[in-house]
Amino acid sequence: MxxxxxxxxxxxxxxxxxxxxxxxxxxxxxxxxxxxxxxxxxxxxxxxxxxxxxxxxxxxxxxxxxxxxxxxxxxxxxxxxxxxxxxxxxxxxxxxxxxxxxxxxxxxxxxxxxxxxxxxxxxxxxxxxxxxxxxxxxxxxxxxxxxxxxxxxxxxxxxxxxxxxxxxxxxxxxxxxxxxxxxxxxxxxxxxxxxxxxxxxxxxxxxxxxxxxxxxxxxxxxxxxxxxxxxxxxxxxxxxxxxxxxxxxxxxxxxxxxxxxxxxxxxxxxxxxxxxxxxxxxxxxxLKPAAGQTADIPLPNAADVFRGGIKARLIESAGVERGQVWVFHLIRDGMADGKQVEEGDVLYAIVEDVDPKTDKIYLRADRLYSANEKHTYPMNLSAIDASTGRIGIKLPDVDQIKAGWILTWKTL
Structure with missing residues (x-):
């Protein structure tokens, strides 16, 4: 057909x-x-x-x-x-x-x-x-x-x-x-x-x-x-x-x-x-990862998911300026902002800030598209450092951001 x-x-x-x-x-x-x-x-x-x-x-x-x-x-x-x-x-x-x-x-x-x-x-x-x-x-x-x-x-x-x-x-x-x-x-x-x-x-x-x-x-x-x-x-x-x-x-x-x-x-x-x-x-x-750094942040264990965190892989990054929209695909099922989400759902995030003093980029997801339900839901998630649980992703060089990066997202 x-x-x-x-x-x-x-x-x-x-x-x-x-x-x-x-x-x-x-x-x-x-x-x-x-x-x-x-x-x-x-x-x-x-x-x-x-x-x-x-x-x-x-x-x-x-x-x-x-x-x-x-x-x-x-x-x-x-x-x-x-x-x-x-x-x-x-x-x-x-x-x-x-x-x-x-x-x-x-x-x-x-x-x-x-x-x-x-x-x-x-x-x-x-x-x-x-x-x-x-x-x-x-x-x-x-x-x-x-x-x-x-x-x-x-x-x-x-x-x-x-x-x-x-x-x-x-x-x-x-x-x-x-x-x-x-x-x-x-x-x-x-x-x-x-x-x-x-x-x-x-x-x-x-x-x-x-x-x-x-x-x-x-x-x-x-x-x-x-x-x-x-x-x-x-x-x-x-x-x-x-x-x-x-x-x-x-x-x-x-x-x-x-x-x-x-x-x-x-x-x-x-x-x-x-x-x-x-x-x-x-x-x-x-673009290559810095010495000693892997291209992807390690995947979470099951406990991370049950504590409310989800993982999503970067597909498209428009730029590192404030207000730019980045697109992520969820890489496993989980709960996000009180909603059951599934692998393959699309997360749309906004660059809230890039701080050159701390080498951190701050991302907030404001909507999620359910691939199964064909519907867009409002969402309120922040990208966090998986090792510290704090918002903001520390990067040695924000220009190294590329498709394939995996980030942890939680409701804060």
């Missing part, structure tokens, strides 16, 4: 026609001012309640708006029609994300932007658009040169993973500094800052979700969000995602297996030597 059929049964969503659902890869040339693909739907108000809270770079996605919820579901539908392609992109991401993430962190770009090249190029270094954009981040020649990349016969740094990612970070930082919003920065990356500022001035609106944009830019952020949710939070959508796609998303990655002709992980014969070096050589900025 496909995603839209599942929605029809689960929420009363009646779909009469949906076009362009098979387009998985980004085509930079398709930047026309045509309307969105025709989607004639009658949406049950329960649809917005069935979706978990979603954030982009710490900014809340307004899924209470029917149009926003529908566009996210539509973006999920496009990807869930491409089972094997999504699995191959997962394989590429497993190779490239450990290289991309520390570069984003060094430039203080939110890690959610690691999903942008999935939309731009399906993480393929040799990708070329009809208009001439090249590489993982799909830079046009003029933009690439302005960002310091060399383009010469036989050597194009747009195809070098490390150099092009550093260039993309410089560009994203420039866009953010001009626009003051990561969602608008993503839109400007797709459509150009001049065109976006023109839309903002004409419409007197600075919220991406309420701007009237061309078809591609209007869908662009949702396509990034779809990859983020499918790769980091797919279990929260098991009532929407077809069983076959769930199997591909949960299947262990096996890059050493023999793929079919269309499933080659990386076109090694065509890749530039610099890119191959980037894939196989650790980047100097790669």
């Amino acid at each position: 496909n995603l839209l059929a599942s929605l029809s049964l689960a929420t009363g969503l009646v779909v009469t026609s949906v076009s362009d659902l098979t387009c998985l890869f980004h085509t930079p040339s398709a930047r026309s001012l045509t309307p969105y693909p025709t989607v004639s739907v009658a949406v049950d108000p329960g649809l917005t309640r069935m979706l978990p809270p979603v954030y982009f770079c710490g900014e809340s996605v307004p899924l209470h708006e029917e149009a926003v919820a529908r566009r996210l579901v539509s973006a999920l539908a496009r990807n869930t029609n491409q089972n094997q392609a999504v699995y191959r992109i997962r394989q590429r991401a497993a190779v490239f994300f450990p290289i991309i993430e520390p570069i984003l962190s060094r430039h203080r770009i939110p890690l959610d932007f690691k999903y942008l090249p999935l939309v731009e190029s399906a993480l393929t270094g040799m990708a070329v658009s009809p208009k001439g954009a090249v590489g993982y981040w799909q830079f046009m020649p003029a933009t690439a040169r302005e960002l310091g990349l060399s383009i010469q016969p036989g050597y194009d740094e747009r195809q070098n993973l490390v150099k092009s990612t550093n260039a993309a970070c410089r560009y994203l930082r420039y866009l953010y500094n001009r626009l003051g919003s990561w969602t608008l920065a993503a839109a400007a990356y797709n459509n150009g800052i001049g065109a976006l500022l023109g839309n903002i001035r004409r419409q007197q609106q600075r919220d991406y979700y309420y701007l009237r944009l061309n078809a591609e830019t209007g869908k662009y952020l949702y396509r990034i969000l779809a990859f983020k949710e499918l790769f980091s939070n797919y279990r929260s959508y098991d009532h929407l995602i077809p069983e076959r796609m769930m199997a591909y998303l949960s299947e262990p990655l096996s890059p050493d297996s023999d793929p079919d002709d269309e499933g080659v992980l990386l076109p090694e014969v065509l890749m530039e030597e610099a890119t191959k070096v980037a894939v196989n050589t650790p980047v100097q900025e790669t």
Whole structure:
């Protein structure tokens, strides 16, 4: 059963026609001012309640708006029609994300932007658009040169993973500094800052979700969000995602297996030597635990759980500034704020403070999404030091925070 059929049964969503659902890869040339693909739907108000809270770079996605919820579901539908392609992109991401993430962190770009090249190029270094954009981040020649990349016969740094990612970070930082919003920065990356500022001035609106944009830019952020949710939070959508796609998303990655002709992980014969070096050589900025420190805080014993503490693993950290939203997945059943919670539930936490004097970061969870009940509950938990029971997590360097950290949470 496909995603839209599942929605029809689960929420009363009646779909009469949906076009362009098979387009998985980004085509930079398709930047026309045509309307969105025709989607004639009658949406049950329960649809917005069935979706978990979603954030982009710490900014809340307004899924209470029917149009926003529908566009996210539509973006999920496009990807869930491409089972094997999504699995191959997962394989590429497993190779490239450990290289991309520390570069984003060094430039203080939110890690959610690691999903942008999935939309731009399906993480393929040799990708070329009809208009001439090249590489993982799909830079046009003029933009690439302005960002310091060399383009010469036989050597194009747009195809070098490390150099092009550093260039993309410089560009994203420039866009953010001009626009003051990561969602608008993503839109400007797709459509150009001049065109976006023109839309903002004409419409007197600075919220991406309420701007009237061309078809591609209007869908662009949702396509990034779809990859983020499918790769980091797919279990929260098991009532929407077809069983076959769930199997591909949960299947262990096996890059050493023999793929079919269309499933080659990386076109090694065509890749530039610099890119191959980037894939196989650790980047100097790669985030590593300090000497004597493990990447994960040890798991609790059963007594910790019965005393009211729960454990959750960090999935996404938007940044270390106050007010940023971090996403955790519970790693075992337990009790939290007087409620029975289960492994796989999603905990949304706010960075309350970062104290450089004591090297501590203070996190407070204000809501929990139950993956089983498909419902968001208010929550009041604080992250504590498992060794002392006190609030605040002591870190030698807050920049070392990364996906995989396990924290203890309690009601205080």
